Structures are given as structure tokens and as C-alpha cells.
Amino acid sequence: MMLIDRLNERIMACKAPICVGLDPVLESIPAVYFADGASEVEAIYAFNQDVIDAVCDLVPAVKPQIAFYELFGSAGIACYERTIAYAKRKGLFVITDAKRNDIGNTAMAYAKAHLGEGSPLEVDFLTVSPFLGEESLVPFIDVCKAEDKGIFILVRTSNAGNRMVQDAQNANGCTVSETLAEYIRQQAGACLGESGYSAIGAVVGATYPQEAETLRKAMPASLFLVPGYGAQGGGAEDVVPCFNADGLGAVVNSSRGILYSYADKHCSREEYKTSVVAATKAMQQDIYGALRGSYPDIKY
């Protein structure tokens, strides 16, 4: 069974087209993780373990943001390696948010680093930036095809300032976002699973529901990774247009809204995990409820 089909199966089993961001920010992590003289990266790893334990039966995937690990150099990347290994052991799919981009053998090095079999950083999905154009995406797509992996190409990001680049128009009148969507549609067939979905996906922000509807039609088979829910202002109604009528086709991310939902900085690890479970369940009910309300033909 292909990666995309296994992910869709887990989404349906959990009734949760959701991933939880693993964005460790030292100032926001409860004090208990720094007890007993734990180093910064030790604290982050223990924190990540608790988040993973709390969510692994509730959602199909986690999304570490690699910048927060890179901040600690090689020790941070070692912590990241342990984190993704732990998430995989707990049955979670791992989506690395790295927005990598380059050309030629450099792009291939990034693709192999994050998606290549046996690489220390190997995960299931990677976010990719398209600033260097189509040819910069080819090495990533090639690795996806060869190794049954997935990518999410930035098409419409959740931030207001994206328009300077993403709304600019090509000679044929299509915006950069629309041009990328058409390119992804063309590529999606190559990595198509039995579920009818493709692991060549797109990042589409929850903050632009009208555009999400257009992009959904433009890339019917592609999986969308949807940032912007919760702390960034997107609600459940806003993410609904990112989905197809079967309730599939998108994975909505929440990071801060789940990780930092706890009430007391001096909570215990058990109390912290309880807050993560509660916030994740609330998000699941919010998203799933909106989907069921909008799509009578939902498959789960």
C-alpha cells in the first residue's frame, strides 16, 4: 500500500485530517522539562516525547519545524533525529517543514537528506519552496517517485505578505500560485495511490478560504497541507474548502494552539499531556464537525 493510501487510512481511522506541529520554543515549554539540570535539547526531546505520546492515538501525523532544531546546531539536529525516530516508533507519519529549495545536485542533496531511504533525517513528507522554478522541484519529485515519499510545494502560504511573490502574474495571466497549481496537477498522476490521491501535494493556507476553493479544483488529487488554523486566525469553516467532498485531500496543522494550550507554566508532565490531549480532541471535533456539516458524502 502506498504512503498516501496509508495516510488516508489513518486519517479515516482517527477521523482526524490533522497534524500536530512540533515547534519547540524554549520560552514556551513548561518549566518541568528543564528540571534536574536538563540541557536545552534534552528538555526539547522530553517535551516532544510527551507531545507524541499524547497525540499518537488521536492524529495520523506530526510536523516538526526544523528551524527550531537548527537553532541548536548539530546538537539540535541530533535531537530532531531522535524526535522523528520516536514519532515513527509510535506509528505517526512525519511531515518535515523545512521549505527547502535549490537546483541540480544541491536540490537532490536536500531531497535525499529528508526523503532518501536510510538517511538520518528520513521522514515521509517534506515541504518544498518553489522560488527557483519548476526545475528546482524535479529532484524532489524524482525522489518521491523512486521511494514512495511525498512533498508539499508552497502554493499559497498563510501570511498576508505572500502576495508580493505569489500573486504576481505570468505572461498568460496566471498568478504564480495558479501556475504552481497547474504544475502540481500535471505531476500528481505520477505518485497516485489507490485512494485516488497523490503524494505530490501543496501548502495552502487556511487564511484564504476563497482561494482554497479554487486551488482545490485546480489540484483535485493532491494532498494539501494547511497551516494557519488556530493561532494564525483560520477557523474550521475556513479549512473546509481545502477538502474534497469525501472529507479527504487535506491535513490541517496546529502547532502553538496545541503545544502551548496549557494553563500553568509550572504544571507537571502529566498535566501538560492532559492539556495536549484536550486541545487535540477539541481541534479534531472542530474540524471533523465542520466537515460532516458541509460534506454529506464524507467517507468517515
Add this chain to the structure above:
Amino acid sequence: MMLIDRLNERIMACKAPICVGLDPVLESIPAVYFADGASEVEAIYAFNQDVIDAVCDLVPAVKPQIAFYELFGSAGIACYERTIAYAKRKGLFVITDAKRNDIGNTAMAYAKAHLGEGSPLEVDFLTVSPFLGEESLVPFIDVCKAEDKGIFILVRTSNAGNRMVQDAQNANGCTVSETLAEYIRQQAGACLGESGYSAIGAVVGATYPQEAETLRKAMPASLFLVPGYGAQGGGAEDVVPCFNADGLGAVVNSSRGILYSYADKHCSREEYKTSVVAATKAMQQDIYGALRGSYPDIKY
């Protein structure tokens, strides 16, 4: 003395507005570095040391491409840390080619990771991708201002396929590249050194000399990082328009043309270093000769 002024001083002292790319590709590294059972990252570090020793008196800067280190996970990033430390000890400026981009506190994490004082990955300059728009560049510019560091924002990359994104036009008729150039011009004043140059710079490929001329006029104070010379097809005449008439304003990179210029895969380390010195000197003469030929008012 500010970073940009110190760099310009070294460029003039070396008569070499040049940086050498540190892009270790295992298949291309001479066999001697793998002798005595050296691991892949040990081989890369020894290789990098020899390149650095060979070029440190000839050029002002090296440019490691971080993808080739990320490929080996945390061990690769540890090798990268040792490499940048060694380059700094040898008096070289370090430009990290990472093309990082994100928004908010994630962008800030990348900026602090690569440019923050005391970070394990701290270097002098970082390449930054602008796909998420102006607001995604602000955290990097803020760190440059606060810590006297520099960035090169991708404006016109050296690859043919860049046009899908970089040639798209905004509502005012300006292309994405032109819009970014205007933004950089506005920001450059904040990080201006006594030499009249700014550490808020741009990546402008050597493969588009006509556009380089236009972009040079649009961003008169910004330092350009110029890829595409040598192996990618750009010649010395093509990079001349990236410079101002004083012979400053650009740093031309060569990676493969220098690192893999050796004739015999089974050369000794001394023979390898000799080939690196010869290729670097040839590039210096090529670029410096073209600049002297074009700019009678060159300052060095």
C-alpha cells in the same frame, strides 16, 4: 569597522571579489581523503581543510552549501560546524548558502541559527529565499542590523527555469525580481558601511548579464552574490555588469570549477591542493582582468 567594510578591504587586498564554494560531493572527492578507513564526514572535513588552506590567502570568503552537510544528518552538521570554525580561524569570511525562508518566529529561528551571536552555526552571511514575501525577510534583516551580519536575498537565480516565479509581474508592471530589488534598495540604508556598501545584498546569477546591469543600477549599494560562473556557463565578461565602476559590489562564486579541477582522482593531498590553488588563481586573473579592462576607476 563593519562587516561589509572589512569584507571590501579583504577583496581589495586579495584583488579577488571571489568566494570558493565548499560543496563536498562524495563521488567527486579524491580517493586519498577516504584512506585509512575515514568515515564520510571525516573525509569531507579533511577535504574542506585542504581547500581552506589552499585558498585562504587568495580569496576573502568561502561559501559552504549546507545541503551537502544536511545529507549526513547531525553528523554532517557537526562536520559543517567544524568546517566553518576552521575557515574563520584561517581569516575567511563565511557565506552560508542555505536559501532559508519562513515567517514570524520560525524565520527568526533560522536567522538566529545562522547569524546569531554564539550560535553553533554562526557565520557572516546567509542566503535567504523570498517566496513568502517581504514580511518573511524582516526577521533576517533585523538580525543583520542588530548583530552586524549580512544576507543575500534571492533576486535572480542562475538557472533558466527561474522565470516561472521570478519573471511574474505585480499589478504595477514590475517583475518579482524588480520588486525584490526595490525592497532591497529601501532596506540597504539600514546596514550601510563606511565603504558605501550594504550587507543587505542580493543573489544575481552570472548567466543573465543584461539583467545584472539593470539590477546593479536598481540596488547600487547592495553586495551581489553571483553564482553561475564557470561550470554553470557564466564567463568573466558576464559577471562584470554585477560590479560597480569601483570594482566592488559583487562576490563571484565558483564551486565545482575549483574543487574538482584536479586531473587525477588518485592524486595526493599536496597535488590536490596545488590544483585548487591553480584554479583559484586562474579565476582571480580571469575576473580581475575583466574588471580592470572594463573599469578604469577600479579601486584596487
